[in-house]
Amino acid sequence: MQQITLTLPMIPNMELTASKTAGALGEHIGMSRDKIDEVQMAVVEACINAFEHSDSDDREVQILLQVLGEEKDPQGLEIMIRDHGIGFSPEKVATKKGSASALPQKRGYGLMIIHGLMDEVDIRSDEEGTTVTMKKLR
Amino acid sequence: MTESLKLTVDDQRDGLAVIYTDGYINNQGGEEIAQVAYRLIDGGNKKLLLNLAKTKIVNSIGISILIEIIEKMMDIDGKLAFCSLTPTIEKTFNIMGLAQYAGIYADEESAIEGLQ
Numbered sequence: 001m002q003q004i005t006l007t008l009p010m011i012p013n014m015e016l017t018a019s020k021t022a023g024a025l026g027e028h029i030g031m032s033r034d035k036i037d038e039v040q041m042a043v044v045e046a047c048i049n050a051f052e053h054s055d056s057d058d059r060e061v062q063i064l065l066q067v068l069g070e071e072k073d074p075q076g077l078e079i080m081i082r083d084h085g086i087g088f089s090p091e092k093v094a095t096k097k098g099s100a101s102a103l104p105q106k107r108g109y110g111l112m113i114i115h116g117l118m119d120e121v122d123i124r125s126d127e128e129g130t131t132v133t134m135k136k137l138r
Numbered sequence: 139m140t141e142s143l144k145l146t147v148d149d150q151r152d153g154l155a156v157i158y159t160d161g162y163i164n165n166q167g168g169e170e171i172a173q174v175a176y177r178l179i180d181g182g183n184k185k186l187l188l189n190l191a192k193t194k195i196v197n198s199i200g201i202s203i204l205i206e207i208i209e210k211m212m213d214i215d216g217k218l219a220f221c222s223l224t225p226t227i228e229k230t231f232n233i234m235g236l237a238q239y240a241g242i243y244a245d246e247e248s249a250i251e252g253l254q
Contacts, residue, residue: 012164013164015197034226037224037225037226038229041227044197045198048197110197112233113233113234117229117230117233
């Protein structure tokens with residue numbers, strides 16, 4: 001299994017470092033350009049959610065990027081993004097939208113984007129932090 | 139992928155201005171677009187087109203600022219449209235429901251025709 005680990009400080013534009021790394025790994029396994037773009041956008045959103053909402057003391061995000069499947073036959077990417085912040089209730093914000101007649105609510109829709117762009121998303125959150133695990137098949 | 143956003147404006151059309159973006163639209167980039175958009179609105183432009191041909195990533199905070207511009211345009215009975223989006227940005231805008239409130243066009247020519 002091929003994997004990369006990153007620890008990123010929560011400073012502006014650091015989400016692009018994670019996004020570029022995910023893009024390079026996607027290219028390495030022959031993922032299509034559109035799917036790589038979707039992975040990169042989802043990684044940006046997951047990082048920004050941690051930066052903006054985790055309120056963590058260490059101000060760091062841990063990221064694990066893994067190739068799914070065998071080295072000669074990669075199946076896709078799994079990306080785990082972890083913060084040590086205060087946690088949140090995913091059920092309350094996962095599909096946050098305004099009323100049917102209004103524009104979607106501003107802010108807080110990063111998770112909606114992640115769910116829409118990735119094939120599988122799992123969010124575990126408690127008072128010790130939040131882990132977003134997402135998969136994109138090749 | 140550039141990290142700072144560059145903006146270019148074509149406001150030589152009657153009441154319609156085109157804003158060209160080049161780079162990442164985050165909170166800072168979104169605010170820069172909003173400042174330019176509001177200046178164009180104050181200058182009498184009731185139709186705005188955002189050409190995103192050179193933008194590969196828009197984050198949710200940037201999108202929230204674009205929504206504020208859409209709301210402003212709705213307040214003045216104006217129109218805002220986007221063109222030349224990457225498939226992923228178009229998909230993201232559809233996920234967010236922006237397509238209900240702003241036109242999305244494949245290219246600048248069809249967008250200008252649609253805004254007339």
